[in-house]
Amino acid sequence: MKFFKKFAPWLLCLLLAVAMVIMAIVGMQSVNSYKQTLQQQEASIADMSSFIDNDIGPLIDCYVVNTSVRVGDTVTEEMLTPISIPESIAYADKEVEVETVNEDGDTVTTTENQKVLNVVTSTNDAVGLKFRVALDANSILSPDDLIDNPLDNTTRMFEATFDDFPTDIQVGDYVDIRIRFTYGEDFISIPHKRIEGMILENGIFQFYFTEHEINVYDSMLLDKAMYDSVTIYLLKYVDPSSQTAAEGFYPINSNIAEIMNANPGLLDLVEEKMLLERQELSSMMGGDTNSFDDKRLNEVSSQIRDIIRDYAGEKSSAIKDRVKEEAAAARAAAKANS
Numbered sequence: 001m002k003f004f005k006k007f008a009p010w011l012l013c014l015l016l017a018v019a020m021v022i023m024a025i026v027g028m029q030s031v032n033s034y035k036q037t038l039q040q041q042e043a044s045i046a047d048m049s050s051f052i053d054n055d056i057g058p059l060i061d062c063y064v065v066n067t068s069v070r071v072g073d074t075v076t077e078e079m080l081t082p083i084s085i086p087e088s089i090a091y092a093d094k095e096v097e098v099e100t101v102n103e104d105g106d107t108v109t110t111t112e113n114q115k116v117l118n119v120v121t122s123t124n125d126a127v128g129l130k131f132r133v134a135l136d137a138n139s140i141l142s143p144d145d146l147i148d149n150p151l152d153n154t155t156r157m158f159e160a161t162f163d164d165f166p167t168d169i170q171v172g173d174y175v176d177i178r179i180r181f182t183y184g185e186d187f188i189s190i191p192h193k194r195i196e197g198m199i200l201e202n203g204i205f206q207f208y209f210t211e212h213e214i215n216v217y218d219s220m221l222l223d224k225a226m227y228d229s230v231t232i233y234l235l236k237y238v239d240p241s242s243q244t245a246a247e248g249f250y251p252i253n254s255n256i257a258e259i260m261n262a263n264p265g266l267l268d269l270v271e272e273k274m275l276l277e278r279q280e281l282s283s284m285m286g287g288d289t290n291s292f293d294d295k296r297l298n299e300v301s302s303q304i305r306d307i308i309r310d311y312a313g314e315k316s317s318a319i320k321d322r323v324k325e326e327a328a329a330a331r332a333a334a335k336a337n338s
Contacts, residue, residue: 059084062119063126063141070134070172071240072194075126075146085119085140092118118142154211157196161271162203163278164233171195174240179220179250182229185330189216192237192245203278205234219253221270225304232274251329263307273300 063080094116099109120126120141132147139145160177169175177190190213197206209217224230237243259266276297 058087060087060090060119060121062090062121063123064138065135065141066137068135068137069131071131071174072172073131075129075131077123077127080120080123080126080141083140090117090119091115094118118144120146152210155208156214158207158209158214158217159204160207160209160217161232161274162205162234163231163274165203165205166234166236169195169198169200169234169236171197174237175234176237176246176248177217177220178233178235179223180231180233181223182227187250187330188246188248189220189250191248192240201278202275204275215256216250216252218256218267220250221267222253222256222259224274225266225270225307249329249333251325266304266307269300269304269307273297273304276300 061082061084064083065079066081067079069079092115093113098112099107102108120143125143126141126146129146129148131145133145135141135145162177165175173195174192175195176188177193178187179189180186190209193207193209193213195205196208198204207213220232224232280294280297
């Protein structure tokens with residue numbers, strides 16, 4: 001016991017010294033391990049940098065669409081997300097027109113393959129344009145995916161009413177506006193129009209129409225008033241990104257202005273009749289019967305008949321001539337397409 005009391009301070013100093021030596025050894029090992037890890041990380045970074053520089057190459061900033069889009073949708077800034085991709089895949093081989101001057105001093109235009117930047121690198125180059133094709137979310141945006149759709153000075157948002165249309169139709173679909181006559185002729189009146197809005201239960205659709213297309217639609221309404229069992233309807237494109245627009249052919253009624261001047265409310269009556277007939281059909285199929293006014297339908301139909309009868313009495317020969325012309329035109333078109 002006296003021994004421990006006598007040598008206790010020395011034993012304590014010895015233990016402290018041993019502990020310090022052990023801590024120093026462990027610390028050195030930790031430092032060496034940290035240095036080794038740091039060297040490995042630096043080597044990995046160097047390898048990655050070498051891989052990027054030599055194999056991937058420099059990166060370029062571009063954009064992807066962050067949501068699925070449809071043909072004809074307008075590009076907004078919220079749709080676009082910036083990413084970086086290798087510059088090597090941002091370019092594509094394309095045929096480019098090149099103008100050169102020959103020995104005679106004439107300018108000659110030829111085509112040659114060149115590497116052309118094939119991604120959108122600025123939102124200014126995309127926002128406000130329309131999608132030429134449908135794209136899935138996270139697709140890299142290319143200038144070829146976009147189309148500038150400048151509006152004609154006469155273009156207006158226009159509401160049109162139709163007798164028949166696909167049950168699964170929706171905003172963004174592309175359709176041909178067609179008319180089918182009593183005697184069997186069927187015309188594509190206004191081809192490849194995008195639906196901008198609709199009130200499906202009433203058969204009312206919104207389009208961007210030019211002045212010419214408005215005149216065509218008015219002519220269709222007039223034909224519906226003049227002839228029995230005329231149907232104005234829509235047919236939907238299955239894949240508008242791959243299907244080309246149909247060729248429109250429809251002989252416009254040359255008497256629109258004359259008839260409208262004499263009967264300015266006629267076309268409104270025709271559209272009202274189409275709306276009432278759709279309400280009648282809805283009520284027959286179990287819809288809201290209270291929304292259908294049978295009395296008003298009969299009144300409108302009677303007014304239209306009276307207007308056309310009066311006009312036909314004055315212009316019967318002209319109407320007969322037009323019917324013959326339309327029939328001849330339809331036969332010529334059918335023959336040309338056969």
